[in-house]
Amino acid sequence: MLKQAKLAVLRAAETVGVSSLVAGGAWRRGRLLILCYHGVSMNDEHAWSDLYVSPEFFRRRMELIRQARCSVLPLDEALDRLQRETLPDRAVALTFDDGFHDFYRVAFPLLEAYGYPVTLYLTTYYVGFNRPVFDPACSYLLWKGRRRERLDWPEVFPGGAALDEAGRAGAVRRFKQYAHLRKLSGAEKDGLLRQLAERLEIDYDDLCRRRVLHLITPEEGRDLAARGVDLQLHTHRHRVYRRRNRMFQELNDNRSRIRELTPKEPRHFCYTGGFYLPEHVSQLREYGICSATTCRPGLCTRATDPLELPRLVDSMSQSDLEFRAWMAGTADLLPKRRHEMSEDQLGEEDTPGA
Ligand SMILES: [Zn+2]
Incomplete structure (x- = not known):
């Protein structure tokens, strides 16, 4: 579906009140929207990469969530209530990937001001070796x-x-x-x-x-955990592996570093770059992971495999209208763009280099 046609449908849905009917109805109440961000600029990063948004843009997004009267829940609680069919209206969970310093410096203070819980999927190699990624x-x-x-x-x-x-x-x-x-x-x-x-x-x-493109330090990680940030798994070296033992080593390395930052046991995972293979789903299940998020846009339902959860990667190329349609749920009813998975995320089996 052409982007312009899609926007016209979403605009019409808002104008005639279909959006608010969907947003307040049982269909949306049975669904969870997981949002994904990577970075909020400290300087000009949003002009460089689509994975960065400006602080003004991010603040506006938080404001739109508030205006839409979404229920922002901790990921754990949201997934639990999705299964028990007790989600509140317009349930949303907020996630950030990687753990860049700008999350600590720019994004988290804004989230704190809004009182929104957040999950940070932390990749840990560059937490210890605190240099530009x-x-x-x-x-x-x-x-x-x-x-x-x-x-x-x-x-x-x-x-x-x-x-x-x-x-x-x-x-x-x-x-x-x-x-x-x-x-x-x-x-x-x-x-x-x-x-x-x-x-x-x-x-x-x-x-x-200025710590541009640095990850958080262990001290910053401990501070975030103490202030309620939910630290979860994202591999140690930002790579997934085909071989079970190598993948488990990656998870062990990541988990042991996160355990040094928080008393809460990490059980949720995010595929690096949204990339995964069928074997990863069974490996994660065997490892005891409760949920894994992808970068495939969509709403989660009770029937969704918890190890292949859809998630909306928000960006500055997404209009307010589209964002509102995702919160209401109407965007999920239209054809969605595909997330292209890149094999760059697949590490070589014999080289544990970061
Ligand atoms: Zn990542």
Whole structure:
């Protein structure tokens, strides 16, 4: 369905009152909307990636949730009440992925002000090694350096790299591949990012001082847990693996780090990048995971497999109208965009490198 046609239907549904009928009815009461965010900008991150939203945008979203009189529930309680068919009207659960420092600095104070509970799916390698997260940081740096159009660095980019809109994705891929093929350690990757920043005349130390694209520290994690944030599993190295033992090791590594931050046992999981294979569902079940969220848009029902929960990844390209339609439930009745899963999320079995 064309985007314009879909918006016209949603607008008409609001105008003639169908939206509020759906929003207040039994059909929606039997469903849960899980929302997903990644980052809220400390500076210009939302201009760089669709996974970031500006603080103004995020505040407006929280305000729309309030105006729609949604019941924002802790994830645990929401899933439990979904099964027992006791959800309140317009049930919503809020989740953040990864655990970037900007969650601590920008997003959480806003959530606290609204009194909304939140689940943070925390990937833990970069919590301990508290430096810029390699994959997003190389993409961010190359975006910051886009005005120079080309980068000549023969060792990393034989033949040079185009940094304009069309060439940048290729440059990011080649940069990541360079590090991957050499099996660089976390510290070596950090050194490589510093070299990239220097070549692009970006102040790397300043970026680090401001904690851009850093994850929370263990102290910040403990503070968040003490203030009611629900810390849950997202793998240690932000990778899933085909082999059961390797996947279990990843979960063990992630869980043991989270246990150091909170007395609450983590039992909920979020697929990294929304990527998963059929074997992951059975592995998670065997591991004792209660729920796992995907990035497939939709509302959860009692019949949904708790290890394949749909979730709406919100972004600044989604209009207020679409967002209201998701809270009401009407958006779930229309054809939905597909979430493209990327095999980038699949780690190599023999390399535990982060
Ligand atoms: Zn993630």
